[in-house]
Amino acid sequence: MKHITAKEIERMEKVYRLNLINSVTGYKSANLIATKSEKSGINVAVFSSVTHLGSNPALLGFVTRPTQDVSRNTYKNIKENNYFTVNHIQKDMIENAHQTAAKYEEDISEFQHTGLKEEYLDDFFAPYVTQSNIKLGCEYVNEYAIKENNTVLIIGAIKHIYFDEGIQATDGWLRLDDAETVAINGLDGYALPKLLDRFHYARPGQEIKSFFK
Amino acid sequence: MKHITAKEIERMEKVYRLNLINSVTGYKSANLIATKSEKSGINVAVFSSVTHLGSNPALLGFVTRPTQDVSRNTYKNIKENNYFTVNHIQKDMIENAHQTAAKYEEDISEFQHTGLKEEYLDDFFAPYVTQSNIKLGCEYVNEYAIKENNTVLIIGAIKHIYFDEGIQATDGWLRLDDAETVAINGLDGYALPKLLDRFHYARPGQEIKSFFK
Numbered sequence: 001m002k003h004i005t006a007k008e009i010e011r012m013e014k015v016y017r018l019n020l021i022n023s024v025t026g027y028k029s030a031n032l033i034a035t036k037s038e039k040s041g042i043n044v045a046v047f048s049s050v051t052h053l054g055s056n057p058a059l060l061g062f063v064t065r066p067t068q069d070v071s072r073n074t075y076k077n078i079k080e081n082n083y084f085t086v087n088h089i090q091k092d093m094i095e096n097a098h099q100t101a102a103k104y105e106e107d108i109s110e111f112q113h114t115g116l117k118e119e120y121l122d123d124f125f126a127p128y129v130t131q132s133n134i135k136l137g138c139e140y141v142n143e144y145a146i147k148e149n150n151t152v153l154i155i156g157a158i159k160h161i162y163f164d165e166g167i168q169a170t171d172g173w174l175r176l177d178d179a180e181t182v183a184i185n186g187l188d189g190y191a192l193p194k195l196l197d198r199f200h201y202a203r204p205g206q207e208i209k210s211f212f213k
Numbered sequence: 214m215k216h217i218t219a220k221e222i223e224r225m226e227k228v229y230r231l232n233l234i235n236s237v238t239g240y241k242s243a244n245l246i247a248t249k250s251e252k253s254g255i256n257v258a259v260f261s262s263v264t265h266l267g268s269n270p271a272l273l274g275f276v277t278r279p280t281q282d283v284s285r286n287t288y289k290n291i292k293e294n295n296y297f298t299v300n301h302i303q304k305d306m307i308e309n310a311h312q313t314a315a316k317y318e319e320d321i322s323e324f325q326h327t328g329l330k331e332e333y334l335d336d337f338f339a340p341y342v343t344q345s346n347i348k349l350g351c352e353y354v355n356e357y358a359i360k361e362n363n364t365v366l367i368i369g370a371i372k373h374i375y376f377d378e379g380i381q382a383t384d385g386w387l388r389l390d391d392a393e394t395v396a397i398n399g400l401d402g403y404a405l406p407k408l409l410d411r412f413h414y415a416r417p418g419q420e421i422k423s424f425f426k
Contacts, residue, residue, distance in 0.1 A: 026242030
């Protein structure tokens with residue numbers, strides 16, 4: 001196996017390091033976060049850091065860099081208005097989603113330039129992405145400044161969930177490959193997962209049991 | 214589309230809510246975190262919350278609940294010794310990996326009961342999982358208590374990276390489907406992603422370009 005040390009990582013060329021270190025933690029979630037501001041309009045951007053934080057209360061987290069061009073608008077709009085939506089990226093949307101990472105002028109909405117469409121559901125302040133098969137309406141709860149690299153962990157409460165009924169199992173679980181949700185590999189790779197198996201609760205001394213056998 | 218509100222989420226039966234809320238944020242990374250303690254031995258457990266935090270310095274984060282049976286040992290060992298390893302879960306390891314979630318007695322190593330093998334590389338304190346195609350040796354840097362639900366975000370610095378040379382592109386990127394790394398869907402679903410495409414940097418007014426065309 002190839003072995004790379006911390007010293008070698010430090011000395012790497014910047015883009016090479018970005019590509020490597022963004023790949024080594026495994027697949028990342030693929031979501032579009034959409035926000036609205038009365039002052040500066042509507043914003044939608046791809047995020048690969050959205051993570052489940054807890055189910056009761058239903059919380060998610062994502063990491064952003066408030067000083068960075070593309071994610072700065074998302075951060076600013078959330079701080080101004082408290083609301084944002086999280087919209088799954090699917091197989092047929094990966095080009096459109098990737099295009100949101102382009103550095104548009106601040107007052108330009110990515111919805112006008114990427115083929116993504118916005119919609120408003122149940123009087124929620126922030127727009128949803130029409131094309132997404134799974135969408136969440138979230139409210140800002142708190143943030144934690146990660147001082148090690150000047151990022152911020154935003155905590156959001158899940159207030160609304162939308163999905164096609166056919167993808168849900170009777171026990172609540174959503175089968176994401178039925179929604180064609182993708183996963184992100186590194187900074188710029190988009191992969192389509194296919195379910196291998198789903199297992200019952202593990203217990204010492206018992207063999208793992210599949211839900212499907 | 215089916216619409217579920219925050220009120221309905223609150224009133225859900227516990228397991229149904231766990232299954233739903235763990236699925237709605239999209240795919241999660243699939244890793245085994247291994248730790249060692251002089252007092253209580255070796256521990257390995259599946260984690261779906263490992264996320265890239267930054268490339269320079271190379272940092273990752275994961276969320277754990279220090280009071281919860283399975284992840285408590287991981288937390289305790291890291292606090293005691295500062296070191297842990299992150300090991301990708303692949304297609305051929307999903308049963309073994311899921312078995313680590315069983316509640317073994319505190320002094321029992323999951324390595325003895327799951328078919329996973331431990332190995333030590335380059336004098337690093339914590340064990341790696343032999344079977345994993347991508348492995349990281351990490352050092353504890355800091356933690357942030359997430360007061361909204363009594364979880365803790367652990368920040369780790371990446372000190373060592375191991376992978377098969379064949380999966381790396383010339384620009385540093387690791388092609389995770391060549392390593393057969395899986396992704397987690399919900400609490401207990403394991404999915405195998407296949408790369409759809411990889412895109413060059415997005416710019417306003419330019420069409421998205423694939424790396425492969």
